Amino acid sequence: MILGIDTSNSPLAIALVRDDTVLIEETQNLKINHSLTAMPAVEELMKKAKIAPGDLTRIVAAEGPGSYTGVRIGLTIAKTLAWSLKIPLTTVSSLKVLAANGQGFNGMVCPVMDARRGTAFTALYDGRNLETVISDRHSDFKTFLEQVHTHGWPVLFTGIDLEIHRPLIEEILGDLAHFAPFQNRLPRASNLIALAAGEEVKEVHHTVPEYRRITEAEANLAKMDEGQSR
Amino acid sequence: MNKDIFVLGIETSCDETAASVVKNGTEIISNVVASQIESHKRFGGVVPEIASRHHVEQITIVIEEALQQADLTPVQLSAVAVTEGPGLVGALLVGVNAAKAFAFAHGLPLVGVHHIAGHIYANRLEQEMEFPLLSLVISGGHTELILMKEHGDFKVIGETRDDAAGEAYDKVARTLNLPYPGGPHIDRLAHQSIEAVDFPRIWLEEGSYDFSFSGLKSSVLNYMHNMKQRGETPVPEAVAAGFQNSVVEVVTEKTLRAAREYCVKQVIAAGGVAANKGLRRSLTETFEKENIPFFIPPLPLCTDNAAMIAAAGTVMFEKGLIGDMAMNGRPGMPLNSWI
Numbered sequence: 315m316i317l318g319i320d321t322s323n324s325p326l327a328i329a330l331v332r333d334d335t336v337l338i339e340e341t342q343n344l345k346i347n348h349s350l351t352a353m354p355a356v357e358e359l360m361k362k363a364k365i366a367p368g369d370l371t372r373i374v375a376a377e378g379p380g381s382y383t384g385v386r387i388g389l390t391i392a393k394t395l396a397w398s399l400k401i402p403l404t405t406v407s408s409l410k411v412l413a414a415n416g417q418g419f420n421g422m423v424c425p426v427m428d429a430r431r432g433t434a435f436t437a438l439y440d441g442r443n444l445e446t447v448i449s450d451r452h453s454d455f456k457t458f459l460e461q462v463h464t465h466g467w468p469v470l471f472t473g474i475d476l477e478i479h480r481p482l483i484e485e486i487l488g489d490l491a492h493f494a495p496f497q498n499r500l501p502r503a504s505n506l507i508a509l510a511a512g513e514e515v516k517e518v519h520h521t522v523p524e525y526r527r528i529t530e531a532e533a534n535l536a537k538m539d540e541g542q543s544r
Numbered sequence: 545m546n547k548d549i550f551v552l553g554i555e556t557s558c559d560e561t562a563a564s565v566v567k568n569g570t571e572i573i574s575n576v577v578a579s580q581i582e583s584h585k586r587f588g589g590v591v592p593e594i595a596s597r598h599h600v601e602q603i604t605i606v607i608e609e610a611l612q613q614a615d616l617t618p619v620q621l622s623a624v625a626v627t628e629g630p631g632l633v634g635a636l637l638v639g640v641n642a643a644k645a646f647a648f649a650h651g652l653p654l655v656g657v658h659h660i661a662g663h664i665y666a667n668r669l670e671q672e673m674e675f676p677l678l679s680l681v682i683s684g685g686h687t688e689l690i691l692m693k694e695h696g697d698f699k700v701i702g703e704t705r706d707d708a709a710g711e712a713y714d715k716v717a718r719t720l721n722l723p724y725p726g727g728p729h730i731d732r733l734a735h736q737s738i739e740a741v742d743f744p745r746i747w748l749e750e751g752s753y754d755f756s757f758s759g760l761k762s763s764v765l766n767y768m769h770n771m772k773q774r775g776e777t778p779v780p781e782a783v784a785a786g787f788q789n790s791v792v793e794v795v796t797e798k799t800l801r802a803a804r805e806y807c808v809k810q811v812i813a814a815g816g817v818a819a820n821k822g823l824r825r826s827l828t829e830t831f832e833k834e835n836i837p838f839f840i841p842p843l844p845l846c847t848d849n850a851a852m853i854a855a856a857g858t859v860m861f862e863k864g865l866i867g868d869m870a871m872n873g874r875p876g877m878p879l880n881s882w883i
């Protein structure tokens with residue numbers, strides 16, 4: 315019995331999968347506080363499915379990027395459950411989980427998480443097999459789109475923050491831009507679990523979020539150091 | 545005969561990732577602390593986001609070590625206690641969610657502990673508490689006088705109106721170009737000096753047990769500024785001694801007055817600043833003269849640790865104060881009584 319959990323952004327996605335069958339799945343997009351609701355949701359879903367903690371055989375978590383706090387909550391829960399129950403932990407890119415919404419698209423899939431000031435956490439995956447074409451990163455989104463545009467690929471965009479960047483995407487990619495319908499913009503934990511099948515088992519203690527961005531304090535310090543060395 | 549109670553404590557409210565096992569609320573079986581001080585030093589203070597990142601890196605390692613050192617398996621535990629607040633929100637969330645997941649995995653009761661209640665109960669790991677009891681909680685985040693008439697009964701009779709004592713220490717240390725954390729350095733310099741600059745004592749209104757340290761801090765900054773304007777070099781030792789004398793005198797005097805007014809049987813100190821040698825000596829001598837038993841836990845129990853959370857959590861567990869999976873980190877959690 316595999317438990318999958320993704321709390322990397324405001325949506326909460328949890329699923330229980332056994333023998334390639336989704337037993338129960340929940341996706342919320344209620345801008346709720348994951349610290350408060352993630353564990354109650356896990357507890358409730360397991361209760362509904364009549365699954366005891368001891369029945370779990372694997373934990374799968376979204377590793378980021380996304381909201382720092384959100385990613386940490388999901389990963390802390392996943393790490394602690396996996397370590398406590400002595401079962402394997404695997405993690406999957408939170409962007410790839412979003413990209414899975416566009417699986418089958420004949421072109422590239424671009425998951426977008428807004429990161430303010432014109433930046434985004436983003437990546438490019440091949441729609442046919444979800445292979446990474448441009449790895450997960452924090453980018454100035456305009457620059458990223460311009461780079462993508464040079465290849466001339468059709469691109470399917472997905473993610474809850476899509477509308478924020480839609481005008482820019484249309485401006486740069488024109489007819490090459492496609493937008494996932496609303497129902498395919500949320501992370502789904504069943505996709506997360508499916509994607510984890512291709513991932514290596516993690517060493518639980520040393521599994522950390524993939525923030526894809528240093529902290530502001532570190533960035534400021536680096537700027538100061540640079541100023542001094544000049 | 546009653547069965548022994550073993551409680552696992554978890555603390556991540558600031559910059560220490562800690563886990564501990566305590567027996568019957570009074571005996572430390574293991575006490576593991578992963579400090580992040582080195583990571584924050586280069587920023588001159590705790591950076592909340594970096595603290596949170598470190599907690600995720602350390603949390604399962606620290607809990608595992610606490611259980612291993614205690615030579616206990618999770619099924620032998622009676623409960624899991626975790627710091628619910630107050631503290632840095634992102635930091636608290638890591639401990640709370642780890643505690644929830646651990647409690648859920650093993651079907652254990654979960655107890656949410658107030659960080660300051662933890663600091664107070666650190667003393668119970670050394671000797672039994674006697675009521676009425678006065679507790680001076682003094683740290684980087686707190687300066688409070690708390691009266692207890694019985695277990696779980698907290699009445700704040702005095703608190704800081706601006707900076708915590710430890711905050712004032714850090715700010716003064718910065719103006720003296722001392723590294724973070726500044727408290728121990730000021731303490732050390734103060735002891736090297738015979739001279740002491742005369743800084744004001746901030747008593748507030750007559751009869752008040754509240755504290756204020758921002759005025760004192762400003763006096764120190766003004767003094768430094770004026771010296772520089774006049775082209776003179778301040779003597780750091782004399783500044784440190786003057787600052788420390790003012791803090792120690794006010795804190796000692798207010799604690800003594802409160803102890804007298806409430807006829808307490810015991811006075812205890814808690815929190816990181818309680819490790820300060822100058823303050824320790826002043827309080828010890830004062831209460832010896834006054835003939836009131838006074839205790840300060842050893843240094844590792846003054847600073848943030850999880851044994852204190854397990855100790856307080858044990859009493860809460862015994863009173864049936866059990867939380868559930870909806871527990872959240874509460875950065876502004878008030879210190880409410882349990883009774």
Ligand SMILES: [Zn+2]
Nearest residue numbers: 659683815848
């Ligand atoms: Zn503390």
